Every structure is written in C-alpha cells, then in structure tokens.
Amino acid sequence: MRITNDQVAVITGGASGIGYGLAEALAGRGVRLVISDIREEGLEKAKVSLTAAGAEVTAVVADVGDAASVRALADRTVAAYGRVDLVCNNAGVVSPPAPLWEQEARVWELMIGVKVLGVVHGVNAFAPLFIEQGTGHFLNTASSGGLAPLPYLTPYTTTMHAVVGLTETLDLELKRVAPALGATVLCPGLVDTPLGQNSAALGAIDLRAGVPAAMQDAAARFGEKLSPREVAESALAAVEAGRVHAAPGGDVAERAQARVEALLADIARG
Numbered sequence: 001m002r003i004t005n006d007q008v009a010v011i012t013g014g015a016s017g018i019g020y021g022l023a024e025a026l027a028g029r030g031v032r033l034v035i036s037d038i039r040e041e042g043l044e045k046a047k048v049s050l051t052a053a054g055a056e057v058t059a060v061v062a063d064v065g066d067a068a069s070v071r072a073l074a075d076r077t078v079a080a081y082g083r084v085d086l087v088c089n090n091a092g093v094v095s096p097p098a099p100l101w102e103q104e105a106r107v108w109e110l111m112i113g114v115k116v117l118g119v120v121h122g123v124n125a126f127a128p129l130f131i132e133q134g135t136g137h138f139l140n141t142a143s144s145g146g147l148a149p150l151p152y153l154t155p156y157t158t159t160m161h162a163v164v165g166l167t168e169t170l171d172l173e174l175k176r177v178a179p180a181l182g183a184t185v186l187c188p189g190l191v192d193t194p195l196g197q198n199s200a201a202l203g204a205i206d207l208r209a210g211v212p213a214a215m216q217d218a219a220a221r222f223g224e225k226l227s228p229r230e231v232a233e234s235a236l237a238a239v240e241a242g243r244v245h246a247a248p249g250g251d252v253a254e255r256a257q258a259r260v261e262a263l264l265a266d267i268a269r270g
C-alpha cells in the first residue's frame with residue numbers, strides 16, 4: 001500500500017517506543033493519526049509532542065486486551081476522520097525471564113491477552129472498515145522472538161510466533177477479499193525503548209531488583225539496539241513494498257535462517 005497524505009493511521013501502544021516512532025514517521029508523511037495506549041499520562045505527552053511537531057493527532061485511551069475497548073477505538077477513529085488506512089497493532093509488554101516450567105499462569109494470561117488477543121481485537125474491529133473501503137493494511141508488531149527461539153522468555157516468544165503466523169494467514173485471507181488489502185508483521189531485533197519500565201509499570205514484570213541477568217544477557221548477545229524511528233521506517237518500507245515481513249536488526253536474519261535451516265533439515269530427515 002502506498003502511504004499518502006490523505007490517509008489515516010491508528011497506532012496502539014502509540015505513547016512510547018516503536019509505536020511513537022511509527023507515529024513520527026507517519027506524521028512526517030502527512031498521515032493523520034489516532035494514537036492509542038492504556039497509559040493515559042504517556043498518551044497525553046505523546047499527543048502534545050506530535051502536535052507540536054505539526055501532526056494532526058487524536059488520542060484515545062484503550063486496552064487492546066479488551067475487545068469492547070478496541071471497538072470503541074474504531075468508532076472514535078471513524079467519528080474523527082471517517083476512514084482508516086493503516087492499523088498498527090503494536091501495543092505490548094514483555095514477560096519475566098524464567099524457564100517455561102517456572103512461568104506463572106497469570107503471565108501467560110497477560111501475554112496472550114495483550115499480544116495475541118490484542119491483535120485479534122484490532123483485526124476484528126478494523127477489518128470490516130477496510131473491506132467496506134476496499135483498501136487498508138494491518139501492521140502487526142511481533143519480534144525477532146517470533147522468528148527464532150529466545151530462551152527464558154517463552155510467554156513472550158510464544159505470542160510473537162503466534163503474531164507471525166496470524167499475520168501471514170491474515171494477509172492471504174485479506175487478499176482473497178480484495179487485492180488492495182494486506183498485512184505485514186514487524187519482527188525487529190533489540191530496540192531502544194522503555195519496554196522494561198513500561199511493562200513493570202503495567203505489572204507485567206518486576207524490576208525492583210534491577211534488570212534481570214537473562215535480559216542483560218540477551219541485550220549483550222543481540223548487540224547494537226535499533227532506534228524506534230529506524231524500526232518504524234523499515235516497517236513502513238515493507239508496507240509500501242507489499243512485503244509480509246519486516247525484520248530490521250543486524251542479527252535477525254542469521255537467527256531466522258538458523259531456525260529455518262534446522263526445521264528444513266529435520267523435515268528432510270522425515
């Protein structure tokens with residue numbers, strides 16, 4: 001989908017990090033924005049700085065884990081602008097680092113509720129509008145953890161794999177309805193955002209004892225962090241090229257390749 005200045009984009013998790021980077025990049029292309037987040041204060045700050053930079057912004061507090069809240073977000077979008085072209089299902093939290101057998105049930109419920117059902121709610125609320133218009137694109141944020149394993153983060157990794165599979169399938173389903181519909185999944189490596197602090201503020205992880213060693217290890221292994229704006233530009237380039245995957249980050253291709261090669265080798269052995 002070409003991104004043009006007569007369009008409208010919705011961004012969940014738009015108060016911070018990658019969502020905010022997407023808002024800046026889309027505003028730079030003249031796109032009108034609906035930014036949404038569960039953290040009201042952060043959302044207001046984001047709206048003020050985007051507006052100061054010249055963007056046209058509507059801010060809507062919504063919890064992506066709640067279907068009614070996301071339907072209300074779609075209603076507010078239509079009331080504000082009468083259309084929607086790009087929906088970025090991006091909101092997310094990270095899970096605490098521990099082996100799978102030590103992960104608590106409430107962590108699984110939160111991760112599945114926010115990351116998987118959050119995307120499902122976004123698709124259910126906005127796909128009918130896209131289908132009515134005959135155009136529209138979903139950009140769903142997953143992670144490089146959706147393309148290859150990330151030890152000690154199974155609730156996170158599981159939901160990210162789900163968002164990859166969901167988006168690949170959604171793209172095929174949308175294309176069968178109309179060729180100008182589609183979906184892209186964003187799978188970045190490590191990005192410089194306050195994901196840990198925001199996840200702690202939302203009760204998903206506990207940072208009182210400092211950043212856990214497993215997270216520091218991951219940060220050291222994956223090297224240089226990307227900026228949210230770099231990630232946003234890479235995602236929008238993929239949307240414009242009609243690509244189903246955007247995977248910025250130096251290490252991502254090698255990790256995905258290692259997984260795919262191991263998978264194909266196992267399949268070949270029967």
Ligand SMILES: NC(=O)c1ccc[n+]([C@@H]2O[C@H](COP(=O)([O-])OP(=O)(O)OC[C@H]3O[C@@H](n4cnc5c(N)ncnc54)[C@H](O)[C@@H]3O)[C@@H](O)[C@H]2O)c1
Pocket residue numbers: 012013014015016017018019036037038039042062063064065090091092093094114141142143144187188189190191192193194195196198199202
């Ligand atoms: N930071 C990274 O290294 C990285 C790498 C790959 C993928 N991601 C993914 O990118 C997405 C954005 O994360 P980020 O790194 O920009 O972090 P971030 O914390 O800066 O942004 C995430 C935003 O989502 C919001 N949010 C959380 N739960 C919500 C809910 N239930 N409803 C609505 N909003 C909610 C938070 O308040 C926050 O503003 C996440 O899904 C994350 O898993 C992050």
